[in-house]
Amino acid sequence: MKFTELGLLPELLRAVDDTGYTDPTPIQREAIPVVLQGRDLMACAQTGTGKTAGFTLPLLQRLMTSRKDRLSRAVSKAPRALVLTPTRELALQVEESVRTYGKHLPLTSLAMFGGVGMNPQIAALRRGVDILVACPGRLLDHVNQRTLDLSAVEILVLDEADRMLDMGFIRDIRKILALLPAKGTRQNLMFSATFSDEIKQLAAGFLHDPAYVEVARRNTPAETVQQKVIPLDKERKKEALLHLFETRGWHQVLIFTRTKHGADALSRTLEKSGIRSAALHGNKTQGARVRALTEFKEGKLAALVATDIAARGIDIDQLPYVINYELPNIAEDYVHRIGRTGRAGAEGEAYSLVCHDEKDYLKGIERLIKKDLERLVLPGFEPVMTLENPAKPNPPKSGQGQGRGGNGGQGRGQPAAAPRRGEGGQPGSGRRGGHGGGSGRPGGGQHRNGSRHH
Numbered sequence: 110m111k112f113t114e115l116g117l118l119p120e121l122l123r124a125v126d127d128t129g130y131t132d133p134t135p136i137q138r139e140a141i142p143v144v145l146q147g148r149d150l151m152a153c154a155q156t157g158t159g160k161t162a163g164f165t166l167p168l169l170q171r172l173m174t175s176r177k178d179r180l181s182r183a184v185s186k187a188p189r190a191l192v193l194t195p196t197r198e199l200a201l202q203v204e205e206s207v208r209t210y211g212k213h214l215p216l217t218s219l220a221m222f223g224g225v226g227m228n229p230q231i232a233a234l235r236r237g238v239d240i241l242v243a244c245p246g247r248l249l250d251h252v253n254q255r256t257l258d259l260s261a262v263e264i265l266v267l268d269e270a271d272r273m274l275d276m277g278f279i280r281d282i283r284k285i286l287a288l289l290p291a292k293g294t295r296q297n298l299m300f301s302a303t304f305s306d307e308i309k310q311l312a313a314g315f316l317h318d319p320a321y322v323e324v325a326r327r328n329t330p331a332e333t334v335q336q337k338v339i340p341l342d343k344e345r346k347k348e349a350l351l352h353l354f355e356t357r358g359w360h361q362v363l364i365f366t367r368t369k370h371g372a373d374a375l376s377r378t379l380e381k382s383g384i385r386s387a388a389l390h391g392n393k394t395q396g397a398r399v400r401a402l403t404e405f406k407e408g409k410l411a412a413l414v415a416t417d418i419a420a421r422g423i424d425i426d427q428l429p430y431v432i433n434y435e436l437p438n439i440a441e442d443y444v445h446r447i448g449r450t451g452r453a454g455a456e457g458e459a460y461s462l463v464c465h466d467e468k469d470y471l472k473g474i475e476r477l478i479k480k481d482l483e484r485l486v487l488p489g490f491e492p493v494m495t496l497e498n499p500a501k502p503n504p505p506k507s508g509q510g511q512g513r514g515g516n517g518g519q520g521r522g523q524p525a526a527a528p529r530r531g532e533g534g535q536p537g538s539g540r541r542g543g544h545g546g547g548s549g550r551p552g553g554g555q556h557r558n559g560s561r562h563h
């Protein structure tokens with residue numbers, strides 16, 4: 110199927126043509142006709158599926174063609190479409206899509222988020238905004254200051270709704286819904302990567318007889334992404350990462366850490382080793398975040414070290430590598446992380462540097478994606494503490510004392526033996542098997558400190 114078969118306006122087809130895309134992705138094929146008909150939509154689709162164009166294109170068309178919409182435009186400068194997003198980065202990217210696909214149409218748009226001054230946003234609202242892409246918090250700030258009128262909203266999009274709930278935006282969302290015109294008079298679209306009971310409940314509360322579209326199997330990582338686990342001792346992760354950069358010529362790598370502090374520390378380590386890097390997380394100023402993302406996209410930075418929330422929605426064509434420097438403690442986040450590569454059919458590789466402390470997280474991820482991830486043991490970095498055995502280290506390689514017998518073997522691709530609860534199998538439980546220290550590797554043999562915090 111071609112874009113030309115979807116019934117889109119010539120102005121929109123020209124804009125699509127300018128991007129070079131000829132064939133709609135599955136979510137676009139399914140969602141565009143439904144939205145053009147004016148129906149509400151619940152779409153289960155992950156980032157990387159082309160969902161943004163899937164709602165942006167028909168939304169722009171609806172704003173251009175509906176008679177009611179035209180009438181309201183003549184009398185009001187208030188937004189007629191509202192897209193709610195969980196993060197600033199996603200707001201910026203969605204608004205960029207609105208501009209990309211709407212460039213031949215006389216519609217105006219604004220990305221609205223906190224961390225920047227209110228005044229430029231107020232000025233833009235006064236000039237008139239047709240499509241407002243906003244994060245809930247700043248949007249409510251404007252409502253409270255009476256600088257934003259939501260009474261003219263005809264189309265509402267909730268993007269990455271599951272993430273909004275995860276981030277605790279449910280009350281803000283409910284407040285915003287209460288400020289919009291009555292349910293029956295507006296069109297509502299909801300996108301979510303997962304479809305939990307909570308999401309279903311939210312959908313039932315504001316969607317009106319929705320069409321339901323699901324494109325990728327739930328929680329299935331893009332099939333074009335090669336995923337590998339590199340088992341490592343925790344204290345050798347930095348060294349191993351530097352080794353990988355050196356030996357594999359990596360040039361554009363998105364690296365995930367669990368904490369903001371961890372992201373900063375790792376980014377500094379990379380810089381010190383001559384790898385151009387920046388950290389991306391919620392404590393950075395908006396300017397610093399945009400700069401880091403731009404430089405990374407332009408290839409000026411070899412590494413971007415990000416936390417889960419900050420990286421959400423990062424859209425970089427052909428991002429080749431994603432590294433999980435630490436596994437996320439929420440298995441679904443793994444799927445979101447690796448979804449940053451292998452997008453829209455491109456090939457991607459995702460490597461997870463996993464230490465013994467994280468083996469339960471790994472198990473949770475493998476259970477979620479219903480697949481055992483391939484293990485890749487780096488020569489020279491064989492771990493003392495394996496992922497497969499709850500408490501026992503590998504046997505010593507160079508005959509040094511080893512407290513207890515090792516379990517041997519990395520058991521590639523084998524699910525770990527059934528974890529025995531209360532046996533030190535929980536991350537951070539602190540119970541470690543005897544570790545005589547010597548690892549037989551250059552630079553190895555440091556003692557573990559048992560801490561999970563960086």
Ligand code: AMP
Nearest residue numbers: 130132133134156157158159160161453
């Ligand atoms: P999204 O899921 O909206 O974040 O989009 C994922 C990526 O797919 C973005 O880089 C888009 O530019 C790209 N994309 C969107 N639509 C298409 C299409 N029809 N063909 C190829 N790539 C697309």
